[in-house]
Amino acid sequence: MTNLISLSPELAQSLIKWVTIGSVIFGVLTGLGAGLTFACQSILDAESDKKIALAQKGAAEARLATEKLKNILTYRSVSDEQAKKLGLLITKKPKKIVIYYTGSDVESFFYSQSLFKAFESIGIDCDLFASSSVIYQEKEIFIYSRDPIISQSFSEGLINSNFDADWIPSENKPNFSGVPSLNWRPDNPDSIMMIVSAKAPPAF
Numbered sequence: 001m002t003n004l005i006s007l008s009p010e011l012a013q014s015l016i017k018w019v020t021i022g023s024v025i026f027g028v029l030t031g032l033g034a035g036l037t038f039a040c041q042s043i044l045d046a047e048s049d050k051k052i053a054l055a056q057k058g059a060a061e062a063r064l065a066t067e068k069l070k071n072i073l074t075y076r077s078v079s080d081e082q083a084k085k086l087g088l089l090i091t092k093k094p095k096k097i098v099i100y101y102t103g104s105d106v107e108s109f110f111y112s113q114s115l116f117k118a119f120e121s122i123g124i125d126c127d128l129f130a131s132s133s134v135i136y137q138e139k140e141i142f143i144y145s146r147d148p149i150i151s152q153s154f155s156e157g158l159i160n161s162n163f164d165a166d167w168i169p170s171e172n173k174p175n176f177s178g179v180p181s182l183n184w185r186p187d188n189p190d191s192i193m194m195i196v197s198a199k200a201p202p203a204f
Contacts, residue, residue, distance in 0.1 A: 076111040076140070076199070078118040085161035087122040092153045094145065095190040096125045102198040103130030112196045115141075137197040140164040144193040154192060 078086075097119055101112035109130070116126045141163055145151040148169060155167035 072199075075107050077114040082161045082163065083118045083121060086118060086157065089160050090122070090154060090157035092150060093122070093124050094150055094154065094192040096127065097192045097194050098127045098129060099194045099196060100129050100131050100135070101196040102135050103132055105198040108135070108196055108198040111140075115194070115196065135195060135197050137195070139166045140197050141166075142195040142197075143167040144195070145191065147190065150190065150192065 099112050099116060102108040112128055116128050119126050141155075141158060143151050143155040143158070143165060144167070145154070151167040151169070155165050158165035
């Protein structure tokens with residue numbers, strides 16, 4: 001047994017030295033490997049987070065575009081909630097409402113019919129007339145009456161019922177270029193002229 005390995009003291013010392021150096025090198029390489037693995041994983045995680053963020057942004061933009069398209073294509077109408085509010089908020093009711101809409105615009109006609117039914121359901125007599133020209137205004141509904149109190153009260157009732165409305169002061173004659181039929185003036189101070197704007201053309 002004592003003759004299996006015979007090493008000189010110098011050789012044994014050299015072996016110990018190289019084993020020690022090898023152990024140190026192995027430890028360093030192991031540490032470098034762990035650090036490199038962590039760094040690579042961090043890069044992958046960051047890239048993954050970036051892709052997730054981009055995907056979420058794209059999904060949000062798609063939802064926004066869908067809602068925009070939905071708003072453009074959906075016909076306006078008087079909701080049940082709006083109709084209920086109208087009956088509660090419009091305390092000074094006019095004797096008659098004459099509704100004007102763009103005759104060539106199906107959506108404008110649909111909305112005007114919806115308004116017509118809502119007002120008649122709360123006891124207001126209505127007439128519906130088509131304009132031969134397109135009516136585009138900054139508000140969906142304009143109210144005019146010779147009685148400014150009725151105009152303001154009625155338009156405020158509409159606004160508080162979530163309608164996009166405004167009123168024209170009685171001293172100002174409604175002036176809608178190219179719409180001669182809108183020169184009609186209510187004969188009765190208790191009557192109202194309602195102008196329904198057409199939706200603006202879609203813009204993408």
